[in-house]
Amino acid sequence: MRTNDIAVAILSLVGLSAAFIDDTRNLKWSTLGGKKTRLIGHRGERAFVPEHTYASYWQAALEGADFIEPDLALTRDGQIVVSHNLWLGETTNIRDIPELQKYKRNITWPDSSGHVYELTNEYFIFDMTLEDIKKVRVMQSDVEYRPQIYNGLFGLLTFDEYLSTMRELTVKLGRPFGAIPELKMPKIYNMGRPYPRYFEDRAIITLSHYGLANITGNIDKSQHSDLILSPVAPLPAGSALGPAVWQCFDQDTSAYLANNTDVPVACTRRCHASLLHTQGLDAVAKYAKIVAPWKDFFVTGAEASLKAKGVTWNATEIAAMGGFIAPDQLVKEIHSRGMEVCPWTFYNSKESLSYLCQEKGIKPASRSGFCPKDKTEEFFYFFEQGADYMFVEDIVEANILRTFFANKLENKQNQRLDS
């Protein structure tokens, strides 16, 4: 029995007593389980509050997100912190902290898809200790419609602090929020560590410490006695924990997580062509329960999206594996292999929709030729397709659109009853 199933069951039970106004209409969605699409707060509610901060998580929770997403990174002294980037110069005030200037440097490295990262004058998490990192304060991106009024107020959290925040929110707001941690760049963070799966094991131990994962493989905990884990108070009667899901771009790590815990894995391999044809999907289905591609694979399609990233492939090989799956058929193909779909990311309506088909000369590879004109069209398309989860920013707008779509479903159902 999978944690996901249990979690869904728990969610539907607790949903009755939750204080947030959940849409409890019994409608049939096109998702794998037939329930409404779940909303994942991308780095919390980063459209309103600096990302990955305590406030961002509170905000996402207050707005009724179903899952709240942290990104995991590893410090020099082996503690797990929450940060999207491996470097801190962009999103924090680190440049203003004298004692951290010694960490400023340049780095070039290729990732496993061949993409080369070149970063100059940056401060890397794996060079710094937790104590160093606790000195910085987070800034909001300089985007006009985002309040700049919390800049410098919040610091970075550890994975442990994120999990205890999730517990706090679950209890205080009476809703079991889902945790969906993503391990960033494991091959880089594992460099220079006692053994190759060091980062994965630390993450597994932490998640299991909070009761969100059972360890099914052999992990030597003695190597991790220095990992900081807060004491976990028992949950009050009537509270239930939310579900957990792993995410990773790295297929090796994804497989490792699937083999060593009972927590479902979302495969987020955007660049590798093998994901997007039928045989590739068969391979992914061996370890992943959820497939999480960049949203444009469902609209403009794989070929255009990969081309735009400069990824090349062997046409004969792809043809032999069944060819690229058409964008409007991708959800169906994923569902038919018993996996759920989790596209990203759906932005605040004031931001660009970011689809290639919106550019001149690029046509979607679907039969329908669908290319969304606005956020409402975009969301309705993904709901109709049966997206099981969606990574969203501005959870308020997302929930409104989900409610509108539910209305549409309800009206359709009523029509069938009336006729």
Next chain:
Amino acid sequence: MEQTRMYQPHRSFSRTPIITLSVISIALVALITIHRMRIHALASASLAIIGTTSAFIDDTRDLKRQLVGHRGEKAFMPEHSLGSYWQAALEGADFIEPDLTLTKDGHLVVNHNEWIGDLTNAKEIPELQKYRRNLTWTDDDGTFHDIKNEYFIHDMTLEDIKKVRTHQANMTFRPQIYNGYFGLLTFEEYLQTIRELTVKLGRPFGPLLEDRAIITLNHYGWAKITKKINTAAHKDLKLAPVKPLPAGTKVGPSVWQCFDQDTAKYLSSHTDVPVVALNENTPAFFTPKGLDQVAKYAKIVSPWKDFLCHWRRGLSEVAEHHLGSKEIKRLGGFIAPDQLAKEIHKRGMTISPYTFYDSHQNMLGFCPKNKTEEFFYFFDQGMDYMFVEDIVEANVLRILYANKLENQQRKGYYAA
């Protein structure tokens, strides 16, 4: 704070202390006092949305049930702070409400209470301790107030008030993480914020208060002065220059609010801005003849929500005691709670009850079983506006209700 109430104070207001001071100062500065007496009736702002150009996801079915962000989004942020207004705006409130008070040196400051000890760190600021005192007074309607060890805004200067930092009420489901971060705003800063939000979020939000407030509101283009007011007495009122808005920016309308009916009449006769008559303890208000009087100066009636749900025994007793049953009969008797909206609409006014809380909060012994029932009841009754906290929940309920209506209408169509 309010001793004769049997429920949690949701509105508080004070008038008599300032009237007392004003009586003394009448001898000194005759013209200003008349206005000062009125200023301490707390007022709020309302906004209208012109939804078509905004980027927020509005329900284009236009239910005509508008949501007023109570003191901003105080369910998530310390009330009346910059964060609270941003939050309400981001969540798509139709209106964002400030409350206005007046400092000793004549500055309009946004704060709900006349005192600041309960929701700020005033107690910890050494140079403000000299202001700490007790105050008792009785309102025009007979309500007695006895406030101890507090710091009153009308005793302090703007410079004093700018020293404090606000915090959130101590409720477990509200984030306590912004405590000590925000200060109090002036009315001008509030208006500038509304302008900033209007431009940055592409949605027209609107504002409000009297004489000083009338002049300020007029300065920002939100009110026309229709009867002479003594602008000379307010020459010291410094207002920042107002930049023109970007071409195409739509600005929302403004609305006055007041518990004090004298003030409400004054505002109605001196500007072109419509007036909301707030009330929760004037028996005559809830009689047909009483409402006729209100209709002479108010466009919107804003009662405590319980008046539309079940009759408050307390008020009945007060009514009997103050008016006598003969007088109540002469006024037409009390209007039944489920008829109140209809009677208000019949007189050409709209209705805007307060306050609808975050679903984690106590329903205050209210007749509906839960928040969904509560909202659907009020939507059914035909509320034009509602003061809400947790605008996210309110908006979801509004959408669910709009759909219920749509389904009903559709059924009617099929049945025909």
